[in-house]
Amino acid sequence: MPVSLRQQLRQQRRQLDYLQQQHAARLLVRRLSRSLRWQRSRRIAFYLPVDGELDPRELLRLALQQGKYCYLPVLHPFHPDRMLFVRYQLTDRLHYNRWGIAEPVPSKARRILPRRLQLAFVPLTGFDRSGNRLGMGKGFYDRAFAFRIGNSRSPVLVGLAHNCQEVAGGLQAAAWDVKMDAICTPSEIIGRI
Numbered sequence: 001m002p003v004s005l006r007q008q009l010r011q012q013r014r015q016l017d018y019l020q021q022q023h024a025a026r027l028l029v030r031r032l033s034r035s036l037r038w039q040r041s042r043r044i045a046f047y048l049p050v051d052g053e054l055d056p057r058e059l060l061r062l063a064l065q066q067g068k069y070c071y072l073p074v075l076h077p078f079h080p081d082r083m084l085f086v087r088y089q090l091t092d093r094l095h096y097n098r099w100g101i102a103e104p105v106p107s108k109a110r111r112i113l114p115r116r117l118q119l120a121f122v123p124l125t126g127f128d129r130s131g132n133r134l135g136m137g138k139g140f141y142d143r144a145f146a147f148r149i150g151n152s153r154s155p156v157l158v159g160l161a162h163n164c165q166e167v168a169g170g171l172q173a174a175a176w177d178v179k180m181d182a183i184c185t186p187s188e189i190i191g192r193i
């Protein structure tokens, strides 16, 4: 995997200032909350942003208000390369994982199997127009949604990204890479949701 490309893209998103981040997050809500896919989905995975990632928290608040079931990624307490999805509600206490990302407590009763999600918003460092994604480099999302490489069509995977995260020349996909069904940036939705 191209370490320097990942680093370069991470640096670019980190350089966006507070107002640019806020503006991007608002455009994202406007764009996605109108979509039929959003309206039809009751079980949705979000993430809590770090490192300049496009901030889906406004979208998360809207989903909670609308009575949807919302889930966040949590690093598996015993398997270092696995990630769980855990239900989140506004009153929940969050804990910081080893990379400083806030997570709910992964109690068994609140977990959901990734295949039961209807829609998942996926963080990324880079994307191309074919839905290829470059992540943080640990393969967590690729492993969690590996079943989508077969013929499964659900959940719909939507990568969220700032415009500056587009890799114009395209990304080389590895065999294990799970493609996004769509990429949503503040200015457009690329692909079908």
Ligand SMILES: Nc1nc2c(c(=O)[nH]1)N(C=O)[C@@H](CNc1ccc(C(=O)N[C@@H](CCC(=O)O)C(=O)O)cc1)CN2
Pocket: 047, 048, 049, 050, 053, 073, 074, 075, 083, 099, 101, 123, 124, 135, 136, 137, 138, 139, 140, 141
């Ligand atoms: N907001 C958010 N949550 C997420 C992810 C994500 O990309 N964004 N993940 C998506 O997978 C998982 C966490 N994956 C991560 C993978 C690497 C690093 C990281 O910062 N690594 C160090 C160096 C690597 C190391 O320690 O060996 C670094 O980049 O400095 C952080 C999160 C689950 N939660």
Ligand SMILES: Nc1ncnc2c1ncn2[C@@H]1O[C@H](COP(=O)(O)OP(=O)(O)OP(=O)(O)O)[C@@H](O)[C@H]1O
Pocket: 001, 133, 134, 135, 136, 137, 138, 139, 140, 141, 142, 143, 146, 174, 176, 177
């Ligand atoms: N389905 C899988 N099963 C086993 N290992 C996997 C799987 N998917 C990815 N990996 C491993 O994870 C490593 C990192 O993959 P990659 O660089 O594509 O991560 P990423 O998509 O950028 O990261 P992330 O999903 O954490 O944001 C690879 O070396 C690969 O061996």
